[in-house]
Amino acid sequence: LAKTTQPISMDSYEGQEVNITCSHNNIATNDYITWYQQFPSQGPRFIIQGYKTKVTNEVASLFIPADRKSSTLSLPRVSLSDTAVYYCLVGERDSSYKLIFGSGTRLLVRP
Amino acid sequence: GAVVSQHPSRVICKSGTSVKIECRSLDFQATTMFWYRQFPKKSLMLMATSNEGSKATYEQGVEKDKFLINHASLTLSTLTVTSAHPEDSSFYICSAYPGLGSDTQYFGPGTRLTVL
Numbered sequence: 045l046a047k048t049t050q051p052i053s054m055d056s057y058e059g060q061e062v063n064i065t066c067s068h069n070n071i072a073t074n075d076y077i078t079w080y081q082q083f084p085s086q087g088p089r090f091i092i093q094g095y096k097t098k099v100t101n102e103v104a105s106l107f108i109p110a111d112r113k114s115s116t117l118s119l120p121r122v123s124l125s126d127t128a129v130y131y132c133l134v135g136e137r138d139s140s141y142k143l144i145f146g147s148g149t150r151l152l153v154r155p
Numbered sequence: 156g157a158v159v160s161q162h163p164s165r166v167i168c169k170s171g172t173s174v175k176i177e178c179r180s181l182d183f184q185a186t187t188m189f190w191y192r193q194f195p196k197k198s199l200m201l202m203a204t205s206n207e208g209s210k211a212t213y214e215q216g217v218e219k220d221k222f223l224i225n226h227a228s229l230t231l232s233t234l235t236v237t238s239a240h241p242e243d244s245s246f247y248i249c250s251a252y253p254g255l256g257s258d259t260q261y262f263g264p265g266t267r268l269t270v271l
Binding site: 080 | 159161189204246260262264267
């Protein structure tokens, strides 16, 4: 079973900030939180990864509270091309780094 | 960097035939590669984990004799769907993990298999 829970779908409009929250109540000490984006008929693409507090890159920000039982992916000023499925995963960085995908969040960005 | 390729990108075959899908890490060596399948509108389902030079570890419910995995080198893993049937039609995706010190797995573009 996947170790994460996300909303099934979200709608937004171009130019808005989108925040997708993921619950991972049973996250282990060695687990990192990773977000992927997937377009139809393509493999997932790495967006961002974090362990605690806040991480930011050129694409998104990831907010992780102190208890690490949830995380929020923030996409600033989304465009139509951000319409995709977003997956939140937790897993150890070392060893086999096996990932189990949950249902993901289907984001639809409207004009 | 960190590019993973798959070949072919799509394949159509007749029922009963076998199909081989290749997964290559183009600019890094992958100690571990993973194979997933994905049905329309569904999430990725992990099928197996393969480590170079050793037998693959299959997830529960995945038939190892039907989905043969070979990880002959640090840059190549192959998935062979043997005696394919229409229910094997799916999107197959591989990923490669560079090993200690790497942030994440890198995914291939996927292979669309259609069995007639």
